[in-house]
Amino acid sequence: MQNSQDELVAVRWDGDAVVYLDQRRLPHDIVYERASTVEQIEAAIKTLAVRGAPAIGIFGAYGVALLRRTIADDDAFALAARRIRDARPTAVNLAWAVDRVLEAPDALDHARGIHREQVAIDAAIAQAGIDVIPKDAKILTHCNTGPIATAGGGTALGVIIAAHRDGKRPHVFVDETRPLLQGSRLTYFELKQAGVDATLQVDSAAAIAMQRKAIDLVIVGADRIARNGDTANKIGTYGLAILAAHHGIPFYVAAPRSTIDFSIATGADIPIEERAAAEVTGFGGAHAATQDARVYNPAFDVTPGHLIAGIVTEYGVSRTPYQETIPALAGRASFAALLDLQ
Amino acid sequence: MQNSQDELVAVRWDGDAVVYLDQRRLPHDIVYERASTVEQIEAAIKTLAVRGAPAIGIFGAYGVALLRRTIADDDAFALAARRIRDARPTAVNLAWAVDRVLEAPDALDHARGIHREQVAIDAAIAQAGIDVIPKDAKILTHCNTGPIATAGGGTALGVIIAAHRDGKRPHVFVDETRPLLQGSRLTYFELKQAGVDATLQVDSAAAIAMQRKAIDLVIVGADRIARNGDTANKIGTYGLAILAAHHGIPFYVAAPRSTIDFSIATGADIPIEERAAAEVTGFGGAHAATQDARVYNPAFDVTPGHLIAGIVTEYGVSRTPYQETIPALAGRASFAALLDLQ
Numbered sequence: 001m002q003n004s005q006d007e008l009v010a011v012r013w014d015g016d017a018v019v020y021l022d023q024r025r026l027p028h029d030i031v032y033e034r035a036s037t038v039e040q041i042e043a044a045i046k047t048l049a050v051r052g053a054p055a056i057g058i059f060g061a062y063g064v065a066l067l068r069r070t071i072a073d074d075d076a077f078a079l080a081a082r083r084i085r086d087a088r089p090t091a092v093n094l095a096w097a098v099d100r101v102l103e104a105p106d107a108l109d110h111a112r113g114i115h116r117e118q119v120a121i122d123a124a125i126a127q128a129g130i131d132v133i134p135k136d137a138k139i140l141t142h143c144n145t146g147p148i149a150t151a152g153g154g155t156a157l158g159v160i161i162a163a164h165r166d167g168k169r170p171h172v173f174v175d176e177t178r179p180l181l182q183g184s185r186l187t188y189f190e191l192k193q194a195g196v197d198a199t200l201q202v203d204s205a206a207a208i209a210m211q212r213k214a215i216d217l218v219i220v221g222a223d224r225i226a227r228n229g230d231t232a233n234k235i236g237t238y239g240l241a242i243l244a245a246h247h248g249i250p251f252y253v254a255a256p257r258s259t260i261d262f263s264i265a266t267g268a269d270i271p272i273e274e275r276a277a278a279e280v281t282g283f284g285g286a287h288a289a290t291q292d293a294r295v296y297n298p299a300f301d302v303t304p305g306h307l308i309a310g311i312v313t314e315y316g317v318s319r320t321p322y323q324e325t326i327p328a329l330a331g332r333a334s335f336a337a338l339l340d341l342q
Numbered sequence: 343m344q345n346s347q348d349e350l351v352a353v354r355w356d357g358d359a360v361v362y363l364d365q366r367r368l369p370h371d372i373v374y375e376r377a378s379t380v381e382q383i384e385a386a387i388k389t390l391a392v393r394g395a396p397a398i399g400i401f402g403a404y405g406v407a408l409l410r411r412t413i414a415d416d417d418a419f420a421l422a423a424r425r426i427r428d429a430r431p432t433a434v435n436l437a438w439a440v441d442r443v444l445e446a447p448d449a450l451d452h453a454r455g456i457h458r459e460q461v462a463i464d465a466a467i468a469q470a471g472i473d474v475i476p477k478d479a480k481i482l483t484h485c486n487t488g489p490i491a492t493a494g495g496g497t498a499l500g501v502i503i504a505a506h507r508d509g510k511r512p513h514v515f516v517d518e519t520r521p522l523l524q525g526s527r528l529t530y531f532e533l534k535q536a537g538v539d540a541t542l543q544v545d546s547a548a549a550i551a552m553q554r555k556a557i558d559l560v561i562v563g564a565d566r567i568a569r570n571g572d573t574a575n576k577i578g579t580y581g582l583a584i585l586a587a588h589h590g591i592p593f594y595v596a597a598p599r600s601t602i603d604f605s606i607a608t609g610a611d612i613p614i615e616e617r618a619a620a621e622v623t624g625f626g627g628a629h630a631a632t633q634d635a636r637v638y639n640p641a642f643d644v645t646p647g648h649l650i651a652g653i654v655t656e657y658g659v660s661r662t663p664y665q666e667t668i669p670a671l672a673g674r675a676s677f678a679a680l681l682d683l684q
Contacts, residue, residue, distance in 0.1 A: 184630035204578025236546025284628020
C-alpha cells in the first residue's frame with residue numbers, strides 16, 4: 001500500500017517558508033513550492049495554487065506567522081497581513097484564520113494549532129464515518145473532499161481513505177463533476193495516491209452505475225447544512241440523492257460542524273450562487289458552445305434532509321429526525337477546546 | 343423569426359456534388375463543403391464532418407448516385423460504392439442506403455426517395471409530438487436529435503422546433519451531454535438557429551432545473567427501443583427519467599419506428615457499449631484526468647418503459663401498456679410505401 005498521506009500534503013510549515021502543493025498542476029504534475037515572501041504567499045492563494053477553504057485558511061495562518069518573523073516593522077507587517085487576509089475575499093476561513101493568528105501571543109504556535117485542529121476534526125469525521133462503510137463497499141462520490149482541500153485528512157474522501165486503511169477495500173466511482181472537474185482532476189488522483197481502487201465516470205453515468213455496478217452507498221461533502229439537515233453541496237448532489245433513493249442506496253454527507261449554519265431552519269434559506277457561463281461553455285482550454293450562449297450554472301444545489309441517511313461530523317453520525325439531532329450538535333465542546341488550542 | 347430550416351441543411355444534392363454541413367466546425371463556424379469525388383465523400387464520413395446515422399445514410403446514398411454518373415467503368419464504380427458503404431462500418435443506415443441505391447433502376451431518384459422518406463418520417467414525428475407540448479412549455483432535453491443528425495427535421499428536437507413554429511413558445515434547457523458534448527456543440531446551436539429560446543446547463547444541473555425552473559416535460563431521442571418500451575439512449579437518459587418521475591414531470595421519447603427492435607422483449611436484451619476512456623479524461627485537446635485513469639464510459643443506458651409517459655413515432659404517440667401498443671406498430675405500412683418510393 002502506498003502511504004500517500006506523507007506524499008500529498010496541501011500545506012506544510014518548513015521553518016523559513018510555507019510549502020504548498022500546486023493544485024493547479026494536478027493531476028499531471030506533483031509539484032511543491034515554497035512561499036517565503038508576502039508576494040509569494042498572496043500569489044499562491046490568488047492563483048488557486050492553494051484551494052479548498054480549510055487549506056487556504058491554514059496556508060494563510062502559516063503565511064502570517066512567517067511574515068511576523070521576517071518583517072520587523074510593525075506597520076509593514078500589518079500591511080502584509082492585510083494583503084494575505086484579503087487575497088480571496090469570499091474565503092471566510094482565510095480571514096478567520098489570519099485574524100486568530102494576529103490576535104495570538106505566539107503567531108506560529110497558533111497557526112500550528114489551527115492546523116492541528118483541522119487534522120483532528122478530519123480524523124474524527126473519518127473515524128465516525130468508517131462505520132457506515134461496509135466491507136468491499138462500492139461507493140459513489142462527487143466533487144473533491146480530500147486531504148488537499150482541507151490540509152487535513154479530508155471529509156467524505158477522508159472517510160473513504162480511512163475505510164481503505166481499515167482494510168475495508170472500498171472501490172470508488174468518482175463523478176468527474178462538471179463544470180470544474182474536481183472529480184477528474186483531484187478526487188480520482190487523491191484516491192490513486194492513497195492506493196484506493198477508483199473508477200472515473202461522467203456525472204450522468206451515476207444512474208447506470210447505481211443500477212449495474214452494485215453501488216452500496218453515496219458519500220459527499222457539504223458547503224452548508226441547515227438545522228433540518230437540508231444540505232447545500234456541489235451542483236449534482238441533489239440529483240444523486242434522488243437517484244440513490246430510487247435505487248434504495250443510502251446517501252451520506254460528511255462535513256465538519258462548522259459547515260452547519262445553526263441560524264437557518266431549512267435549505268430554502270440557502271441562496272444558490274450562479275457562476276460564470278464560461279465554466280459551462282468551455283472545458284479546460286477547449287470551447288464546446290459559443291461563448292455568447294445563455295447558461296444556467298448554479299454552483300450548488302440543496303438536498304432535502306429526508307433523502308440523507310446520515311450526516312457525519314466530528315461528533316459522530318447524526319440521523320433523522322435532524323430537527324433534533326442537528327441542533328444538539330451546537331452545544332458540544334469545540335475541538336479547539338478539546339485540544340486546548342485556545 | 344429566423345427560418346433556419348433553410349440555413350441548416352445537413353446534406354443536399356447539388357447536381358454535380360453532394361453539399362454537406364461540416365459538423366466538426368459547429369457551433370463556431372457554419373461551413374458547407376462540396377464532395378464530388380469518392381475520396382471527398384469517403385473523407386466527409388470518416389472524419390465525422392457528416393454525423394448522425396440517418397444523415398450519413400442519405401449522404402452516402404447521394405454520394406453513390408453521384409459516382410454512378412461520373413464513373414463510367416462498372417468495376418471502378420463498384421469499387422467506389424464499396425468504399426462509401428464501408429466508410430463507417432458500424433453505421434447500419436449507411437450500408438442499408440447504399441445497397442438500396444445500388445439495386446435501384448435510377449440511383450439518384452432512389453437517393454432522393456430515401457431523403458424524402460426521412461423528411462416525411464421526421465415531419466410526422468414532429469406533428470404527432472406537438473400535442474404533448476403545452477403552451478409556453480419549459481422543456482429539458484439531452485444529447486442531439488435535431489435536423490443535422492437526420493438530414494430531415496430531427497426527432498425530439500424536431501418536435502420542439504415544430505412546437506415553436508406552432509406558436510407554443512417553448513423554452514428549452516439543454517444538457518451539455520458529456521462526454522462528447524452534443525448538447526453544447528449541436529443542440530443549443532440548432533435551437534438558436536431555429537429561433538427557439540434555450541439555456542445550456544451541465545448534465546448534473548438537471549435536478550435543480552426540474553426543482554426550480556418549472557420544467558413541464560423532458561423529451562429525448564432513442565437509439566433502440568424494446569417491445570415493452572424500454573429505451574436505450576445516450577448516457578444520462580435513465581437518470582433524467584428517474585429525476586422527472588421524482589418531480590412529477592412527464593418524460594417522452596421521440597424516434598422513428600426503425601428504432602424499435604421488435605425482436606427484443608425488454609431492455610435487458612440491449613447490450614451496453616462502453617467507449618474509450620479518453621472521451622472522459624479529456625475534451626477537445628484539454629486533459630482533466632491523467633490518461634491512464636480507469637474509466638467507466640457506457641455510451642448509453644436503458645430507461646424502463648414504466649418511466650416513459652409516451653413514445654412518439656411517425657405513427658403517433660404510443661402509451662402504456664407498451665407490450666401492446668409497441669408491437670402494434672410493426673404492422674403499419676411503411677412511409678416508403680405511403681410515399682410510393684419503392
